[in-house]
Amino acid sequence: MNGRDAVLGKIRQALGAGADKAARQAAVDQRLATAPRGVIPARGQLPDADRIAFFIEMAEKYNASVARAATADQVPAAIAEFLRAHNLPPNLRRGDDPRLAALPFDKTPNIEITTGASDGSDPVGLSHALAGVAESGTLVLTSGGDNPTTLNFLPDTHIVLVSASDIHGDYETAWDQIRGQFGKGALPRSVNWVTGPSRSADIEQTLLLGAHGPRRLHIIVVG
Amino acid sequence: MGVEITSPNFKANAREALDDNSLQKALGLTVEKGFIKKRRLAADALPEFEALRDAARDIKNHTLDHLDLYIEAFEKKVVENGGHVHFAEDAAAARQIALDICRKAGARTVTKGKSMITEEVGLNDFLQENGIVPIETDLGEYIIQLRGEHPSHIIAPAIHVNKAQVEAEFRRVHTALPPDRDLREPESLLAEARGILRDRFLAADVGVTGANFCVAETGTTIIVTNEGNGDLTQTLPRVHVVFASIEKIVPTLEDASQILRVLARSATGQDMSVYTTFSTGPKRPEDPDGPEEFHVILLDNGRSALLGTPFQEMLRCIRCGACMNHCPVYQAIGGHAYGWVYPGPIGSVLTPAVIGIEQSMHLPSASTFCGRCEGVCPMRIPLPKLMRLWRDKAHDEKVVPTAQRFGLGLWVLLARRPKLYHLAMSVGMPLLAAFAGSRGRFRSLPFAGGWTRHRDLPAPQGRTFQQQWRARRFGR
Numbered sequence A: 001m002n003g004r005d006a007v008l009g010k011i012r013q014a015l016g017a018g019a020d021k022a023a024r025q026a027a028v029d030q031r032l033a034t035a036p037r038g039v040i041p042a043r044g045q046l047p048d049a050d051r052i053a054f055f056i057e058m059a060e061k062y063n064a065s066v067a068r069a070a071t072a073d074q075v076p077a078a079i080a081e082f083l084r085a086h087n088l089p090p091n092l093r094r095g096d097d098p099r100l101a102a103l104p105f106d107k108t109p110n111i112e113i114t115t116g117a118s119d120g121s122d123p124v125g126l127s128h129a130l131a132g133v134a135e136s137g138t139l140v141l142t143s144g145g146d147n148p149t150t151l152n153f154l155p156d157t158h159i160v161l162v163s164a165s166d167i168h169g170d171y172e173t174a175w176d177q178i179r180g181q182f183g184k185g186a187l188p189r190s191v192n193w194v195t196g197p198s199r200s201a202d203i204e205q206t207l208l209l210g211a212h213g214p215r216r217l218h219i220i221v222v223g
Numbered sequence B: 001m002g003v004e005i006t007s008p009n010f011k012a013n014a015r016e017a018l019d020d021n022s023l024q025k026a027l028g029l030t031v032e033k034g035f036i037k038k039r040r041l042a043a044d045a046l047p048e049f050e051a052l053r054d055a056a057r058d059i060k061n062h063t064l065d066h067l068d069l070y071i072e073a074f075e076k077k078v079v080e081n082g083g084h085v086h087f088a089e090d091a092a093a094a095r096q097i098a099l100d101i102c103r104k105a106g107a108r109t110v111t112k113g114k115s116m117i118t119e120e121v122g123l124n125d126f127l128q129e130n131g132i133v134p135i136e137t138d139l140g141e142y143i144i145q146l147r148g149e150h151p152s153h154i155i156a157p158a159i160h161v162n163k164a165q166v167e168a169e170f171r172r173v174h175t176a177l178p179p180d181r182d183l184r185e186p187e188s189l190l191a192e193a194r195g196i197l198r199d200r201f202l203a204a205d206v207g208v209t210g211a212n213f214c215v216a217e218t219g220t221t222i223i224v225t226n227e228g229n230g231d232l233t234q235t236l237p238r239v240h241v242v243f244a245s246i247e248k249i250v251p252t253l254e255d256a257s258q259i260l261r262v263l264a265r266s267a268t269g270q271d272m273s274v275y276t277t278f279s280t281g282p283k284r285p286e287d288p289d290g291p292e293e294f295h296v297i298l299l300d301n302g303r304s305a306l307l308g309t310p311f312q313e314m315l316r317c318i319r320c321g322a323c324m325n326h327c328p329v330y331q332a333i334g335g336h337a338y339g340w341v342y343p344g345p346i347g348s349v350l351t352p353a354v355i356g357i358e359q360s361m362h363l364p365s366a367s368t369f370c371g372r373c374e375g376v377c378p379m380r381i382p383l384p385k386l387m388r389l390w391r392d393k394a395h396d397e398k399v400v401p402t403a404q405r406f407g408l409g410l411w412v413l414l415a416r417r418p419k420l421y422h423l424a425m426s427v428g429m430p431l432l433a434a435f436a437g438s439r440g441r442f443r444s445l446p447f448a449g450g451w452t453r454h455r456d457l458p459a460p461q462g463r464t465f466q467q468q469w470r471a472r473r474f475g476r
C-alpha cells in the first residue's frame, strides 16, 4: 500500500467515516464554496478616514515609518526625502508594476532606478502593495513580474506604496480583492503579509530589527 | 534513528535543569517577564479575542472531523498548481521522501526555515549522514545547531542560551571572524549571523520549511515568521519542500485568517507576525523569482490514531507556545528536560502519542494541574484533562511504578467518599498554605519528596475548591 492510501485509510478508519460519505462531502464542499467569514474585530470595521489613520498607527506600532502622498506625482519627492533623511544610497530596484513605472522620477534626477528581481546586492527595494489591512497595519504584497518577491526580503530597506483606496479594515476584505483579481480558489504563487520590518528576539529576548529581511520598512500611502 | 529520546530520564533531567544556574537565569529573564505579559496585553487589547478563540476551536474541530476530505481537496489544488504532495506514514518515510527530492535536485546544501516537524523526524542528522548539509537559518535554530542541541522552546528555540555562549559559538565556528570584532551585544551577534547566512541562502539548492497551515481551498501552505528567514529559504533555492503534519489543514483563507488572529497574540503578543506568507505551487511562467519545484510532505506519525479519541483535541494545536510559557513546571526546568521534541504541556500530551507512554510516563505527571495552560491555549485544548487521561492509561497499562499506583489508589479511595475527602482536604489545605510561606510555592514537602524534589508545588490559597465554590455560589 502506498503512503497516500495508508494515511488516508487510517484517518477514515479512525473517524469512522463510511456510510455518511455524501453528507460529509457536502459539508466540505459547502465550506470551501462559501468561505464563511467568522468573527471580525470591530477595529477591522472602521469607517474610511479612521481606517487609514488606524492602519498608519498600527504600522508605526510595528516599527514601519509611514508617509502620505496626495497623488502619485508627489511620490518621487517623498522617496528622495526619505532616502536623504536616512543617508541611504539613491539606488532603487523595482518590478514592472505600471503604477511604479509611471512615477515621474524625472524631477529627482539623482535617483537611479533598475528593474527586476533582486540578487541581494540592492540597497533599496521599491514595491507596490496590492492592499493594506488596518487591523494590524499589515501590507499585502503579491508575487509576479510586477513586484518580485525577492524585493520584499533581500534589500536592506524596503519602500512600499499602497493606494489609500486599497487599505481595508480586515484581512477578509483583502481576500475578496484578491479573489476578484485572480479568481475564486486561485492565488498568485506568493502572497506576503508584511507587518513591520524583519525582527528577531532570539538572543536573550532582546528585540532587534533587521534579522534576515529588511531593517527598514517605509510605507507611502498614496491618495 | 531520529531525535534521541531522554524522556524516561525526566526526573534526572529536571534535577539537572534546576541546578543549572545559567538556564535558571535565562528562564527567569525570558518566560516570566517576556511572553506572559506580552500575551496578556495583546489579548486585553482585542475585545473579540475570546470569541476568536471559540471560532478557532470550532474551525479545527470541523476540519478534523472531515480531515480525509480536506486533505484530498488540498492535494488536488496543490497538483493543479503544479506542485506535489507526498504522504508519509512515519518519520522514516518522511525523511526518505525528503532525501529523494534532494538527491534528484543534486543538492549539496539545504537551507531550513524553523520547523518542529523536521525536528520530530530527525531530518538534519539524516541528511548529514547522506552527504547533504542542512543549514538552519532562524537565528535561534542556527545557534542551537552550532551547539549541537535541539530547541528548548517551540517558538524561541535558543531561549536557554545566553549571549556570551552565542559569542563563544560564533568565534569557534566562524573562523574568518577577526578576533578584535566586538561581539558582546545581541546587535553585533545578529549582524554576524545575518552576514554568514546570507551567503548560505543564495548558495542552497533546496529550501525546507514547515507550515503553520495548509489551506484546502487553494492548495496553499502558510508560514509565519518574524525574521524573514523562512521566506528567503523558500524563495531563493530551486526547490521548496514543505513539511507539514496532517492536522495543519484548514478549509479556507478565511478560516486561516481567524486562527492567525489568535496565533501571534498568544505566542509573542504581536497583533500579527512580521511575515505571514501564503505559498501556492512553484514559480509561474511570468514569475521572475521563486522555486521551480514545490513539494509538500504530509506527515502522519501517530496523529491519525488520535482521531476519534479524546486526544483528537490535541490536533487543534497551532504550536504557539503559550502553554509552556505559562507552565510553572516549564518555567522551572526549561524544555530540554522533557527529553523529546515538544516540551511543556503540549509535549506532555503529544509525546506519549508519538513515542509511546512507556517511554514518556513521567511527562503527563510533570504537572501541577494548575490549569494555566488551558486558560491561555488559543485553541482551547483541555491540556490538564488530556494529561490526566494519559496518566490513567499509564496506570491501566501498569507502566506506573507500584508506589505511585498506591498513591493514586489512596486518592481514588478518598475521592469516592466525599465526606472523607472534604475532611482530608479541609484539614490539609490551610496546613499546606501555612507551610508555603510568602513564595506561594513549595520546594520541599514532607511525605511528598517524590514531587517536590523535581518541582515546586504551588501552594493552595487556603480554601478547598468546594469551599470556594460554595462561597461563590451561595455567597458563603
Ligand code: SF4
Binding pocket: B316, B317, B318, B319, B320, B321, B322, B323, B324, B345, B346, B373, B376, B377, B378, B379, B380, B381
Ligand atoms: S497546546 Fe495550545 S497553547 Fe500549547 S502550543 Fe498548542 S495551541 Fe499553543
